[in-house]
Amino acid sequence: MYKILKKEVMNQAVIMMEVEAPYVAARCEAGQFVIVRLGEDGERIPLTIADFDREKNSVTIIFQIVGYSTEQFAKLEEGDGFDDFVGPLGQPAPFGKWNRVLGVAGGVGSAPLYPQLKKLSEMGVECDVIIGGRSAEFVILAEKFAKFCKNVYIMTDDGSLGEQGLVTKKIQELLDAGEKYDHCIAIGPLVMMKFVVATTKPADLHTTVSLNPIMIDGTGMCGGCRVTVGGETKFACVDGPDFDGFLVDFDECMKRQTFFKEEEHACRMKNAAANA
Numbered sequence: 001m002y003k004i005l006k007k008e009v010m011n012q013a014v015i016m017m018e019v020e021a022p023y024v025a026a027r028c029e030a031g032q033f034v035i036v037r038l039g040e041d042g043e044r045i046p047l048t049i050a051d052f053d054r055e056k057n058s059v060t061i062i063f064q065i066v067g068y069s070t071e072q073f074a075k076l077e078e079g080d081g082f083d084d085f086v087g088p089l090g091q092p093a094p095f096g097k098w099n100r101v102l103g104v105a106g107g108v109g110s111a112p113l114y115p116q117l118k119k120l121s122e123m124g125v126e127c128d129v130i131i132g133g134r135s136a137e138f139v140i141l142a143e144k145f146a147k148f149c150k151n152v153y154i155m156t157d158d159g160s161l162g163e164q165g166l167v168t169k170k171i172q173e174l175l176d177a178g179e180k181y182d183h184c185i186a187i188g189p190l191v192m193m194k195f196v197v198a199t200t201k202p203a204d205l206h207t208t209v210s211l212n213p214i215m216i217d218g219t220g221m222c223g224g225c226r227v228t229v230g231g232e233t234k235f236a237c238v239d240g241p242d243f244d245g246f247l248v249d250f251d252e253c254m255k256r257q258t259f260f261k262e263e264e265h266a267c268r269m270k271n272a273a274a275n276a
Contacts, residue, residue: 001081030115031093037084048112062111106188121148136161194250
């Protein structure tokens with residue numbers, strides 16, 4: 001059993017857990033993920049590593065409650081544990097020789113973005129971050145980013161925190177103001193990343209995106225996360241999850257994300273569990 005050392009309810013839909021996982025903690029790097037399972041017949045859920053502590057042998061995950069399995073995860077308390085916590089999986093985030101980087105997070109995209117900007121900051125890279133959310137309660141990790149980012153910009157749909165508007169609005173404002181960045185890292189919903197790239201590409205601000213939203217099996221065997229990057233077929237789970245955003249076919253990705261929508265229907269899953 002992989003024991004839960006700490007649990008924090010970040011908002012009504014997002015939970016953070018620090019899990020004791022010595023093997024993963026000793027080997028993982030920013031950008032990688034784990035497969036988490038609860039119970040012998042439980043669903044295998046891929047979750048990006050939000051943080052890790054090699055001395056404590058712990059790995060931090062942040063997940064959004066979106067279906068039956070994550071609802072079960074949310075019921076666990078400190079001292080409980082997961083049956084499986086497999087990793088590290090995927091490729092570490094690809095870092096270049098950058099002096100200044102702009103991070104852009106949408107919703108729970110803050111979780112996988114955090115370790116990347118943290119690592120870059122430790123390498124001496126100056127980092128700014130834009131965090132987006134539907135409202136104030138859905139903006140997560142802003143205080144943690146503030147510990148090492150020079151500027152933290154917050155955008156909310158309703159204006160309840162920071163400025164009102166989309167993250168792309170702030171990106172364009174920064175570019176129009178003459179701010180110079182060597183690279184951009186954008187992580188969030190596919191549609192958000194698509195429009196971030198549409199904003200950064202005209203400015204030739206090369207952008208890395210994370211395609212973890214379309215992963216299912218996490219090992220490359222199911223083929224559910226096939227993506228086209230630069231005209232070539234890649235697998236988000238084994239070749240990524242981070243890719244050059246300028247080369248990603250986002251329209252194909254968004255279609256693929258809906259392939260199993262009917263099977264994932266929350267009500268049907270709950271009924272099946274109740275009748276089991």
